Amino acid sequence: MKIINPIHSNLIERKEEFFSKKPFPHIILDDFLEKKYFSLLEKQISKNNYFKKGKSFNSNLESNKSISLNTNLPDIISNITTVLNSYDWVEVLKSLTGIQTLKSTKVGNTKLANYHEMGTNGFLGSHVDHSTDPSNGLPHVLNIILYLSSEWKENFGGATLLFDKKGKKIISKIKYKKNRAVIFLHTPYSFHGVERLQDNKGLKRKTLYVDYYSESTNPFEKFDLDFPNKWFKHGTTFVLPNSSDYLKAKNWPYTKSLIKYKIEHLKSKL
Ligand SMILES: [Fe+2]
Structure with missing residues (x-):
């Protein structure tokens, strides 16, 4: 059975659109999975026991979130990650991004x-x-996020938010819609997040995430972006809503990663 909808098998035609999007290159692919496959997936993930909790987060910046770390994903989901990591799909992404x-x-x-x-x-x-x-140190350059929940309503929130190069101002909001995929260029300036959920009646916002890497340590050198196109090394780094938040003891891990990020950022400009 086909997994990715063949309408998305030739993304070279959308390269210009990808690079024209602000604040950083991205593209939205609706009806991403084949209809039949998505229906099967809907049925399976609506059962309660399909996902054994991996790791949970509940803090100021990562609220009520759990991820599948170190768990076995059901085949219906792992088949998708296999396809998204396949040679053919990576070729499609090469044509979209020119990487x-x-x-x-x-x-x-x-x-x-x-x-x-x-x-x-x-x-x-x-x-x-x-x-x-984490295994070989190659630069992280691209993300795909796939929205999996059915019955989602716009007023539940949950959009993917894309921020300016400092991570402070929302520039673009990609609404949560079932079977929609979002692909975005992941640079040290690609700040993103998730809009707060509200009145979502116990429905979970389910997503699948796959990332891609580059064999070059200067992967963005040919790109004309709205921010420096030099890649540098950093950990996952959050921007806190108010400057005073950095002084709170409970936020120290976030503050520490931001300091490290700022140092690497400065070094990248030398
Ligand atoms: Fe992220």
């Missing part, structure tokens, strides 16, 4: 979690992800 050195990762659902869930009042603050493949 000829693009690679999938072998890390899988152990050090990086592919499946995420968010519950009532959940939200995810502005952040950039890890900058390197």
